[in-house]
Amino acid sequence: MSNLELDPAETLCGVEAEGPELALEIIEPRDVPLGGLRAMPVRRTLPSKHRSLVGAWCFADHYGPDDVSATGGMRVPPHPHTGLQTISWLFSGEVEHRDSAGHHARVRPGELNFMTAGRGINHSEYSTPATTVLHGVQLWAALPEPFRGARPGFERYVPHAVVLEDAGGNGVRGAELRVFLGELHGSASPVRTYSALLGAELSLGPGAAVVLDLATEFEHAFLPDSGGAVLDGEPVPQAHLAYAAPGRARVRLENPGDTRIRIMILGGPPFGEEITMWWNFVGRSHEEIVGFRALWQAQIGAEPGSAKAEGAEAGMAHDGEPFGPVVELTGGDAALPAPALPNVRLRPRGGARDGRRTTSRPKTSPPTTIHPESKDTMPAQAPTDAAEQGVVAIVHTPQRHRYEVRVDGVTAGFTQYRLKEDGAVIAFDHTEVGEAYSGLGLASRLVTFALDDVRAKGQRVRPYCPYVRRFLKRHLEYQDLVVDGFEV
Structure with missing residues (x-):
């Protein structure tokens, strides 16, 4: 969904308030009207005045229950995104999604719809005619x-509801957990992410309580949807976001009311980079945002005189369709033009560290360039000597079902798999190395490590991933690992 504000606010984040390491931070939502005369109101908790990120999560809107007959529902014409992944998660209603990567889907309650913008995409979202009440995040x-220049894409996943044991000691039943990203309390999602992310919905019946095991290296956020909750003894009002710093091994969540409630759970390790976010763009500098805006305005024919100048000033190519072809227009709506930029320089936002907002900037990266021939987004000067100058480590992260190659602690690539036949077979389905690290032989080293580990564990391989298949054709010494009957 687009940020439809005509004057998107810039949030400058300073030092977080001092407090106990494991104390909760309660973030009050702010009301934001989205749309025109019949605006659909949303409650925004990320970004907030004092916190921009929870892990890699940088934006959270909570809307509804919304009477579509009064507000007109969701009506979001084509608009662009860069440098992020978006999730539509509904509690009620239905939304039609179309994007420039060719995906057309109906978003329904309890189904993950996960769009990767990467180097650039545009999409539209409209609530369907049958929708009477729209409610979701x-x-x-x-x-x-x-990976911010990754290929645009879209995934759909329907997580299974896991019934949890009540921890209240009163025999109450009715606690259910749906994990749509990452892993929580023994339940995992197979959906590919480019950083460690947790996303889940917890449903609690009246009087129910659960204790969940947490990843201690993650920071977490808890958003009660339909009623207040109690988190480790502390009340969390409805629609407020409770932030918990890294270090918690478990959390107790209770429903003190007499009606069922939902709690959205988000998490991830503190994001080690500063980002510049404005309207629907995520970049790393003011110049990048100016360039992205100019490219979109030029593509849809808005501000033709100034767009070219802005794009040239930011060093951005603007030929062709950098955000993909504008998706099919609906009901006479035109593509959304970008709002006017503020008259001040956009400032980056940093991740939280130990209860404080970081004030030092990480190692800066070169400006992003959209090349007119390939439309690929990549650093203008790739660090071709990164592997030689940095420390390369390859690790297995079984909780995420992938092997990762890291350069100086930064995840530079991964190969993802699914377990088959009770873990006896590993089905590799995707291998990717960030373009800034391409040409260094990291993918080959990564797959070699993974196959050696598979051999050591006595497992077999199904190479659905094209790169792994090509690797096996070139390295005959690993072909005995391929399951019988699978051609490489």
């Missing part, structure tokens, strides 16, 4: 530096 996650 819209979430964005910033892409880390090596």
Whole structure:
């Protein structure tokens, strides 16, 4: 969903308030009207005045229950995104999604719809005619530096509801957990992410309580939807976001009311980069945002005189369709033009560290360039000697079902798999190395490590991933790992 504000606010984040390491921070939502005369109101908790990020999560809107007959529902014409992944998660209603990567989907309650903007995409979202009540959340996650120029894409996943044991000691039943991203309390999602992310919905019946095991290296956020909750003994009002710093091994969540409630749970390790976010763009500098805006305005024919000048000033190519072809227009609506930029320089936002907002900037990256021939987004000067100058480590992260190659602690690539036949077979389905690290042989080293680990564990391989298949054709010494009957 687009940020439809005509004057998007810039949030400058300073030092967080001092407090106990594991104390909760309660973030009050602010009301934002989205749309025209019949605006659909949303409650925004990320970004807030004092906190911009929870892990890689950088945007959280909570809307509804919204009477579509009064507000007109969701009506979001084509608009662009860069450098992020978006999630539409509904509690009620239905939304039609179309994007420039060719995906057309119906978003329904309890189904994950996960769009990767990467180097640039545009999409539209409209509530369907049959929708009477619209209710849900819209979430964005910033892409880390090596993958923010990733290929645009879209995934749909329907997580299974896991019934949890009541921890209240009163025999109450009715606690259910749906994990749509990452892993929580033994339940995992197979959906690919570019950084460690947790996303889940917890449903609690009246009087129910659960204790969930948490990843201690993650920071977490808890958003009660339909009623207040109690988190480790502290009340969290409805629609407020409770932030918990890294270090918690478990959390107790209770429903003190007499009606069922939902709690959205988000998490991830503190994001180690500063981002510049404005309107629907996530970049790393003011100049990048200016360039992205100019490219979109030029593509849809808005401000033709100034767009070219702005794009040239930012060093951005603007030929062709950098955000993909504008998706099919609906009901006479035109594509959304970008709002006017503020008369001040956009400032970056940093991740939280130990209860404080970081004030030092990480190692800066070169400006992003959209090349007119390939439309790929990549650093203008790729660090071709990164592997030689940095420390390369390859690790297995079984909780995420992938092997990762890291350069100086930054995840530069991964190969993802699914377990088959009770774990006896590993099905590799995707391998990717960030473009800033391409040409260094990291993918080959990564797959070699993974296949050696598979052999050591006595497992077999199904190479659905094209790169892994090509690797096996070139390295005959690993072909004995391929399951019988699978051609490489």
